[in-house]
Amino acid sequence: MNAITFYIAAVIAVVTSLLVITRKSAVHALLYLALSLIAIAVIFYDLDAPFIAALEVIIYAGSIIVLFIFVVMMLNLGKRAVQAEAKLLEPRMWIGPIILAAILLGEIAYLLVTGNTGALAAHTISPREVGMALYGPYLVGVELSSMLLLAALVGAYHLGSQKRPYPETQDGSGEHTTGADAGRNSVRTGTSRPAGAA
Amino acid sequence: MLAGILFALGLAGLLVRRNLIFILMSIEIMLNAAGLAFVAAGARWGRADGQVMFIFILAMAASEVSVGLALVLQLYRQNKSLDTDMTSEMRG
Numbered sequence: 627m628n629a630i631t632f633y634i635a636a637v638i639a640v641v642t643s644l645l646v647i648t649r650k651s652a653v654h655a656l657l658y659l660a661l662s663l664i665a666i667a668v669i670f671y672d673l674d675a676p677f678i679a680a681l682e683v684i685i686y687a688g689s690i691i692v693l694f695i696f697v698v699m700m701l702n703l704g705k706r707a708v709q710a711e712a713k714l715l716e717p718r719m720w721i722g723p724i725i726l727a728a729i730l731l732g733e734i735a736y737l738l739v740t741g742n743t744g745a746l747a748a749h750t751i752s753p754r755e756v757g758m759a760l761y762g763p764y765l766v767g768v769e770l771s772s773m774l775l776l777a778a779l780v781g782a783y784h785l786g787s788q789k790r791p792y793p794e795t796q797d798g799s800g801e802h803t804t805g806a807d808a809g810r811n812s813v814r815t816g817t818s819r820p821a822g823a824a
Numbered sequence: 825m826l827a828g829i830l831f832a833l834g835l836a837g838l839l840v841r842r843n844l845i846f847i848l849m850s851i852e853i854m855l856n857a858a859g860l861a862f863v864a865a866g867a868r869w870g871r872a873d874g875q876v877m878f879i880f881i882l883a884m885a886a887s888e889v890s891v892g893l894a895l896v897l898q899l900y901r902q903n904k905s906l907d908t909d910m911t912s913e914m915r916g
């Protein structure tokens with residue numbers, strides 16, 4: 627019965643992924659990417675992994691998409707972006723995502739009302755089981771991923787802080803401001819600088 | 825099979841597009857496909873390992889995207905472009 631919902635969600639995931647890699651504007655692609663992630667979340671729900679479905683929506687569709695949107699906003703490609711934004715407000719742009727999202731919403735409502743998930747799975751894997759496995763045999767993996775996340779945090783901070791001294795040391799001005807101080811000072815002043823630095 | 829299709833799409837996007845943002849999105853799609861394969865396998869044999877692996881993939885994808893986007897910002901500040909072909913001219 628819910629093999630049907632699985633296939634619908636699968637088709638939506640494939641179509642939206644295809645649309646992601648064929649859009650010209652990054653914002654449209656992001657819209658479709660979010661839909662693709664939500665479709666995959668529905669697939670997870672069909673596969674009787676509601677915990678994973680929730681994680682997918684929260685982390686992927688929540689934080690990662692927001693991260694992408696922030697970066698697209700910060701890059702702010704000028705006049706072209708303004709035109710794209712104006713085009714984005716036309717209803718024609720919203721039709722596709724709205725239809726696909728409505729189909730997914732209908733599927734979720736159907737699954738929640740009928741409550742028959744897991745026809746595709748052997749048995750339901752509860753979050754408790756996942757937790758036991760995670761902190762049992764996979765404890766080393768948890769530690770490793772925590773180190774990975776810490777490294778990513780530090781790395782993203784370091785890369786994201788504006789202007790290490792060297793791009794503007796041709797005139798020798800910012801040479802001996804080093805380390806965290808340089809990063810912190812130029813975060814504030816740096817937003818207006820790249821226009822002149824280019 | 826769906827995971828395979830999604831992975832192929834992500835790979836195609838990675839190869840075809842020349843915009844760094846799109847390349848990162850394609851990587852997301854590919855990671856998702858891999859996670860989907862893990863979860864489907866875990867559901868097929870009724871083991872929790874697949875979901876554990878998906879959680880690891882999730883953590884890795886999050887960190888990868890944050891670092892990748894920071895790199896994109898940095899490259900954009902230097903090059904005024906997101907084209908990967910311009911990045912190939914990078915030298916110390």
